[in-house]
Amino acid sequence: xxxxxxSFRLAACVAAILLAIGTPLAYWLAYSxxxxxxxxxxxxxxxxxxxxxxxxxYALVAMGPRGPLGKLWMALFGHGLAFTxxxxxxxxxxxxxxxAVQPLVVSFESVDRKLLDASALLGAGKLRTFWxxxxxxxxxxxxxxxxxxxxxxxxxxxxxxxxxxxLAGVTRTVSIDIYDRVQSLELGAANRMALVLxxxxxxxxxxxxxxNRRVWSPWPAK
Amino acid sequence: xxxxxxPSSLAAHISKERRNSKGPPFLLDVSLExxxxxxxxFGPSGAGKSTLLDCIAGLLxxxxxxxxxxxxxxxxxxxxxxxxxxxxxxxxxxxxxxxFPHLTVQxxxxxxxxxxxxxHRNLLVREVLQAFRVxxxxxxxxxxxxxxEKQRVALARSLVTDxxxxxxxxxxxxxxxxxxxxxxxxxRAWNTAKQIPILYVTHSREEVDALGERxxxxxxxxxxxTGTPLDVLESPRRARLAQAAGFENLLAATVLEVREADGVMxxxxxxxxxxxxTPLAHAKPGDxxxxxxxxxxxxxxxxxxxxxxxxxxxxxRIETLERRATLIIARVHCGVRFTVHVTPGAxxxxxxxxxxKVWLVLKTHSCHLVT
Numbered sequence: 001x002x003x004x005x006x007s008f009r010l011a012a013c014v015a016a017i018l019l020a021i022g023t024p025l026a027y028w029l030a031y032s033x034x035x036x037x038x039x040x041x042x043x044x045x046x047x048x049x050x051x052x053x054x055x056x057x058y059a060l061v062a063m064g065p066r067g068p069l070g071k072l073w074m075a076l077f078g079h080g081l082a083f084t085x086x087x088x089x090x091x092x093x094x095x096x097x098x099x100a101v102q103p104l105v106v107s108f109e110s111v112d113r114k115l116l117d118a119s120a121l122l123g124a125g126k127l128r129t130f131w132x133x134x135x136x137x138x139x140x141x142x143x144x145x146x147x148x149x150x151x152x153x154x155x156x157x158x159x160x161x162x163x164x165x166x167l168a169g170v171t172r173t174v175s176i177d178i179y180d181r182v183q184s185l186e187l188g189a190a191n192r193m194a195l196v197l198x199x200x201x202x203x204x205x206x207x208x209x210x211x212n213r214r215v216w217s218p219w220p221a222k
Numbered sequence: 223x224x225x226x227x228x229p230s231s232l233a234a235h236i237s238k239e240r241r242n243s244k245g246p247p248f249l250l251d252v253s254l255e256x257x258x259x260x261x262x263x264f265g266p267s268g269a270g271k272s273t274l275l276d277c278i279a280g281l282l283x284x285x286x287x288x289x290x291x292x293x294x295x296x297x298x299x300x301x302x303x304x305x306x307x308x309x310x311x312x313x314x315x316x317x318x319x320x321x322f323p324h325l326t327v328q329x330x331x332x333x334x335x336x337x338x339x340x341x342h343r344n345l346l347v348r349e350v351l352q353a354f355r356v357x358x359x360x361x362x363x364x365x366x367x368x369x370x371e372k373q374r375v376a377l378a379r380s381l382v383t384d385x386x387x388x389x390x391x392x393x394x395x396x397x398x399x400x401x402x403x404x405x406x407x408x409x410r411a412w413n414t415a416k417q418i419p420i421l422y423v424t425h426s427r428e429e430v431d432a433l434g435e436r437x438x439x440x441x442x443x444x445x446x447x448t449g450t451p452l453d454v455l456e457s458p459r460r461a462r463l464a465q466a467a468g469f470e471n472l473l474a475a476t477v478l479e480v481r482e483a484d485g486v487m488x489x490x491x492x493x494x495x496x497x498x499x500t501p502l503a504h505a506k507p508g509d510x511x512x513x514x515x516x517x518x519x520x521x522x523x524x525x526x527x528x529x530x531x532x533x534x535x536x537x538x539r540i541e542t543l544e545r546r547a548t549l550i551i552a553r554v555h556c557g558v559r560f561t562v563h564v565t566p567g568a569x570x571x572x573x574x575x576x577x578x579k580v581w582l583v584l585k586t587h588s589c590h591l592v593t
Contacts, residue, residue, distance in 0.1 A: 117281055118320035122334030122383060123308050132333070136324045 002169055003177035004196065010085070010173060011153040014092045018100035018149045019142070021093075026104030027130065048098050056162025059091040063163065083165045088173075091163040092153045100149040107141020108134055140211045151204040154197070229258035229417035230292025232387050236277050236284045250274060250443040256387075256419040257436070260410070263423045264430050264454070265440035265463065271423045274440075275389045278421070279314045280307030291386045291419075313380035314389040319372055321364040327351070327375050328360040334383035350382040351375075353412050354405075370401045377405070381412060388413075388420040395426070403432060427468040430455060439463055464592045469514035470561040472592070477509045486533075486586055489513065494557025499533040500589040514590045517563040521583035522552065524572045534584040536560075540576050543569065554582060 029041060047055060062069045063081040069090070073081040081087040111134050119129040135142075157175040164171030166180070174193055181190035238250045250270040263271050276282040278289055280296070283304065289297040296305045296312075321330050331351055335343045351357040354374040359367050364375065373393055380388065394402045413420065424430060430437055430451050437454045439446045441463050447454045455467040464472055475489040478497065485502045489511060498513065505511055527535060538556030550569050552562045560582060564574070574580070 112318075112320065114316050114318050114320040115322060118314075118316070118322075119333070120307055121279060121281075121312070121314050122379070124333070124336070125308065128336070132325075133322060 003172050003174045004193065006169065006172065007154050007174040010088060010092060011150045013089050014096055014153040015100070015146050015150040017089070017093050018096060019146055022097070022100040022104055022145060022149075023142075026101050026108055027134075029101070029105045030108035044101050045098050047095050052095065052156065052158025053162060055095055056091065056159040059087075059094065059159065059163050063087050063090070082163065083167060083171060085170055088160060088164040088171050091159050092156060095156060095159045096149040096152045099152045100145040103141045103144040103148065104138070107138040107144075110141075111137050143211045144208050147204050147208050151201055155201065230386065230419075231258065232256040232278070232289075232291050232419040232421070234274070234278055234287070234289045236274065236287040236289065238273060238277055238282065238284045238287075240273060248273075248443060250277070252440070252443070252445050254438055254445060254448070256421050258417040258419050259413065260406075260420045260422050260433055260435045262430055262433055262435060262437045262451075263421055263440060264437050264467075265425060265446075267425050268442075269425075269440040270443040271425075271440055272391055273443075275314065275391055275421065275423060278387070279312050279389055280305065280310050281314075311383070311385050312387045312389060313383065313385035315376045315380050315391065315393045317392045317395060319376040319393065321372060321376055321379070323364055326361050326363055327356060327367070330364070330375060331379045331382055333379060346382050350378040350412075354378040354408050370397055370405065373397065373405060374408070377409060381416075384416075385418065387418055390420065390422045392423055392425070394429070395424075399428065399432065402429070406433060427455065430467075464514040464590070468516060469590070469592075470517035470563075471513075471515040471520075473513045473515070473558055475511050475513050477505045477507050477511055479507060480505065491558045496536055496557045498536075498584065498589055499586045500591060501587055503591040505591075512592050514592045515560075515584065515588055517551070517561045519584070519588035520560060520562045522554070522562050522564055522568070522572070522574070523581040523583060524574065524578070526581055527583055530583060532583045532585045534582075534586065534589070536582045536584070538580060538582060540574060540578045540580055543574065543576060554580060556582060 025044075029037065029044070060082060061067050063073070064070045065074070065080055065082075070081050073079075073086075081090070115133055115137075116129055119133050124132065155175060156173075157179070160171065160173050160176055164173070164176075166172050166176055172180075174197055178190050178193050178197070181187070181193070233255045235253045236250060237252075239247050240250070241247045248270065250273050252270075252274060263274070265271055273282065277284045277287075278296075284297060284299065286299040287297065288295060288299070291312075295301065295303045296310050297303060322333065325333070328347060328351070331347045332343050335346060338346070348357060351360060354377055356367075356371055356374045356378060359371060359375070364372055367375070376393065394405060397405070409420070422429075422433065435451075436448070437451050438448050439454045446463055455463075474492040475498070476492065477487055477489050479488040480502065481487065482502060486499050487502055487505065488497055488499055490497050491513070500513060503511070521532070526537070536556040538554040538560070541553040541555050541559070544551040544553075545566070548566075549563050550566055552564055552569075552574070554560045554562055562582065568574075
């Protein structure tokens with residue numbers, strides 16, 4: 001179960017980082033009038049269509065001892081980035097990017113513009129409007145973003161294999177572990193882990209859909 | 223808030239072109255002044271009323287012009303002044319009200335007061351919620367209160383910030399007349415102390431009559447006339463305004479004869495032999511004109527009337543009788559089709575029914591000439 005715990009830590013780190021950097025980016029994507037916005041939208045959506053091995057390959061090259069990220073990391077911390085937990089987090093953040101940013105963009109965009117106008121007319125600046133109006137009204141989108149990026153990271157395989165390798169307790173996530181067990185014909189152990197992952201994924205998706213149907217909601221239904 | 227209240231008027235000279243994907247660009251070009259108190263901005267939808275309010279509030283930037291409250295310029299294209307909307311101190315209540323759905327009535331009302339200390343803020347909020355009779359709803363959210371209550375809360379939220387101007391974009395549409403009158407009464411009461419200009423946008427003729435103050439009539443991005451409701455709406459000079467002002471009958475006609483000594487003209491309604499006597503206008507025989515007549519100004523008789531002061535008696539036949547809440551709409555064909563409003567009682571006592579022969583009686587001064 002060491003691998004399961006590792007996967008959880010990884011997924012939690014990735015979800016937290018994605019909310020932190022995804023929120024301002026999603027705000028910009030939702031409200032910017034810039035004509036070239038579609039370019040950034042495409043970049044954000046890239047991980048949806050790229051094979052994880054392609055993503056993992058570029059991540060590995062960048063993090064390697066001669067790659068820009070690897071060099072920077074070496075200079076800062078004195079050791080390499082590839083095949084470490086930090087490297088795994090970094091690659092997973094890129095891989096799960098659209099799963100966090102897109103729900104945020106959708107929920108920011110769906111806030112009634114008249115509410116934003118009303119807020120400004122009542123003297124509120126952009127930041128106050130964001131905290132007092134946009135964010136509270138986007139709670140379902142934020143929950144969706146957090147849960148999806150968590151679940152997507154939990155289930156990733158290709159990127160982890162490329163960037164993390166298979167180091168027990170460091171980079172051996174649950175999906176890698178299952179693959180290993182099957183390879184060595186430990187089908188019982190593989191089955192138990194697969195079942196746990198299935199149960200977790202189902203629970204997580206149920207939460208997302210429940211939130212989006214406003215089963216619970218911070219304000220009364222219309 | 224303390225100190226002498228100096229009423230200032232709002233003056234706006236604005237030109238603004240709006241392009242849309244279909245049709246020609248819309249040009250707003252207006253010059254208006256709103257004194258302290260309610261000024262009604264009346265016109266059909268698409269006249270540019272909301273665009274005008276958006277420009278005054280700062281949501282839209284005029285191409286050119288000048289907007290002032292008292293001596294202070296909020297916008298002046300020639301001097302490069304364009305105050306951010308947060309600094310204009312203009313309150314604006316949208317038709318949709320835009321109450322924050324996740325905040326309580328109390329939190330909504332105090333939204334614009336966040337710079338003040340809590341005790342002072344609570345005092346102001348309580349005052350304004352009392353003035354608009356919604357204090358008992360303080361802890362409710364907008365989703366849980368009625369339409370009229372929402373409108374009261376929206377007014378309270380805007381006015382508590384002590385604005386210099388209040389803009390209302392059809393805020394009371396969808397309310398019955400009694401409730402509307404009650405809310406307007408509370409608004410007036412609030413404004414007796416503040417004396418700020420209130421621009422009240424509506425396309426409803428009934429609201430103009432109910433508010434009965436200064437009216438600015440707008441059509442196609444321009445101001446058509448300014449004055450009392452009587453001045454502006456009783457003698458509409460434009461066909462679109464006539465329709466909006468509740469002239470159900472708008473008929474094309476040709477001038478036959480001009481009798482300047484009597485102050486009247488005779489016209490023939492298009493595609494018929496019907497002739498009407500109308501008030502004198504700048505027209506000469508042969509000119510094409512349009513006549514606007516209110517359905518409520520036409521009398522309906524079941525027998526040929528005689529010995530009348532009214533100059534126009536037309537013979538026709540009822541086509542349909544359509545029942546509404548408090549009146550019956552009769553369509554009468556006299557060569558041209560007229561819409562006539564009659565009371566249910568009159569229909570009963572005259573025994574009116576479809577296909578029946580009737581006579582329409584129109585006073586000369588019920589026939590308005592429009593262009």
